Amino acid sequence: MRGKMTNGAEILVEALVRSGVDTVFGFPGDTSIGFYDVLARRADEIRHVLARDERHAGFMADAYTRSTSRLGVCEAPSGAGAVYLASGLAEAFAASVPLLAITTDNNRRSHGTAPISEVDQEQLFTACTKWRRTAESAEEIPALLAEAVAAALGGRPGPVVLILPEDVLEEVPEVVPATAPVRAAAPGTRADAPSAALDEAAAALRAAERPVAVAGGGAHLSGAGPALLALAERLAMPVGTSIHGKGVVDEAHPLALGVVGGNGARDYANEHVAGGDLVLFVGTRANATDTLGFTTPRRDGPRILHVETDPSRAGRNYPGGIPLVGDARTVLESLLARVPAVPEAERAARLAP
Known part of the structure; x- marks a missing residue:
């Protein structure tokens, strides 16, 4: 870890680096600015590859997993960005290709008030991911990321999505619990048949x-x-x-x-x-x-x-x-x-x- 972790976005990037993730495919939006600020500061540790749009980010992460046997990671902002990303995850889901999708969402204070780009992301991703969770606090991020990586790689592999509201990325927690990272390499286990x-x-x-x-x-x-x-x-x-x-x-x-x-x-x-x-x-x-x-x-x-x-x-x-x-x-x-x-x-x- 480099420097003091100040908010959820820094915690997220630190957890990704500790899990061995060195590449993220994505397309920035207004809800993901905090995440991109940290990626820019740590560009020597984790590379961002700009996609043409969020669909391409999903397909690029899919190809990355297939060609390297390392967990592909993609990112998308709220609203239409998340909707676009879903189509990029569908093939990976059908083909049992493990991916980690990270999406950002509107500030939780605006939920239910009809803000622009509001969509129920957990419901949206139900048909194309095997695991999906929304972080409710910055403290949860390391444990949720470890759980997401383990879910993507375990059993029948497939895409997972971790959803991070904008205010969770901005939140400065008092304590960040230590969580052992799960290495982002496929396959996650080498189980034998009976x-x-x-x-x-x-x-x-x-x-x-x-x-x-x-x-x-x-x-x-x-x-x-x-x-x-x-x-x-x-x-x-x-x-x-x-x-x-x-x-x-x-x-x-x-x-x-x-x-x-x-x-x-x-x-x-x-x-x-x-x-x-x-x-x-x-x-x-x-x-x-x-x-x-x-x-x-x-x-x-x-x-x-x-x-x-x-x-x-x-x-x-x-x-x-x-x-x-x-x-x-x-x-x-x-x-x-x-x-x-x-x-x-x-x-x-x-x-x-």
Whole structure:
């Protein structure tokens, strides 16, 4: 901490820095002036990237998380700024990309008096965030920020929003409670799937004759690419990706199928997935888009293994499969420890055109 913390805005920036946040994407407005004053003073510690508007700030933070595996942070002022930001968070919410959104709001003294740009932000963000809270005092800011970061990264990752009224940013508290920061890096946890599910999945992989994997954006966020490729090479198992999973494995690799599903897919890739007797989904929702309307693979076709952090989503679109609830990299490493390499004769047959 540098200098004396004088108000809520300084407390907020200090908490961000202590959590490891070094970049904020945003678009300033009248309710966020106090926050921007502090950002300007601490520009050597935390960088502000000016967006064209608040929607772009959300998309920029999304891309930052996906490309760096660090928690993307975006900011927007009250009213229309918050409304614009919501559209930038919707894709991240659907794709389980963790983001921290910080919005400012009108002075609480004006609430209910029809001030310009008044909107119920907690209600606004209900459909596109997994957690949202409004700070009622400057003292709450460190604890709320730690809670927000933990919520964004924990369980099924996703966007969260911390709402700060203008007067809370200006408030000078008598005491600021010490709160241990939560490191803003994805994934937040590296939980493994239950042993029984791993054993069942490993047995299914050993028994399969034409296994194929399909990786999504969750494999990127987990850093699961090396483990996925190692498992694929051990089993001579081709790997396709969704649009969001593109690049998880080198597309020049002999086992790479490229994009599968309904967006940007290659026909031969879809045919290969449809013809497999086991499909391992890794970090993908396995929704209608990623599976070409549930035809690659069919729901009544091959054995399905689904690696997913959210218990409510694992295996949901393919009933009867084996849900592997946990971090993608951790689960794949556990499968690697349970699955031997296929014999050379079988390997050659699987790799044949």
